[in-house]
Amino acid sequence: MKYIICLLFSGLMAAPLIDKAGAVASSAVSNQSLDITKDGAKLNQVPYQQTRNISPSPSIEEMKRRLAHEVSIQIANDIAYGLIIAHDKNQIRYGTRMYRKVQTAINLLRRGAGLNGASRRSGVPRSVLDQLMKWGQQRPGASLYHIE
Missing domain, CATH: 1.20.5 (Single alpha-helices involved in coiled-coils or other helix-helix interfaces)
Structure with missing residues (x-):
């Protein structure tokens, strides 16, 4: 009070x-x-100047980089789902060295590394990542894109 x-x-x-x-x-x-x-x-007249608040459009290189990053994330999601299928098929068991290497590849892909770079840096053969990606693309809601 x-x-x-x-x-x-x-x-x-x-x-x-x-x-x-x-x-x-x-x-x-x-x-x-x-x-x-x-x-x-x-009131005095104040000179009017029109200002432009339009942000510059992203360059073609920036758009390509964004698209490549989005595709890389989609690939990582496919491989993550393919890893679950591989576990169900007793191909790659949870917690094994290969499982951890694939998890490293998934992290690299989600940070924008390409498929070849993620394969090389994680130590997982490209053929293994391709098989996991193929299994992961069969899930419902997977986007359809072509990777060569």
Whole structure:
């Protein structure tokens, strides 16, 4: 309760000071932006410049890079689903060295590495990634694209 009374009291004390400061600022602004005539106040004309807020369109190289990254993510998703199928078929068991290498390849693909680069850097043969990708593309909702 004391805090509220203190705030109210300080607000009453500061109000005249704020009003005086506002009057000085408004008179300074009014002298700059108003032209006094007999009939009253008239606003000065401000030159109008049209600004463009249109962002520049991405370059062709940027669009190619984005598309390649999206395809790389789709491939990673296909391989991840194919890894589940491989586990069900007793081809690549969970937790094995090959399983971890494939997980590394999936991470590399999701960060934008190409299929060949992910294969080389993870140590998984390209044929294994191709087979996993083929199995993963058979899932419902998989996008259809052609990888060579």
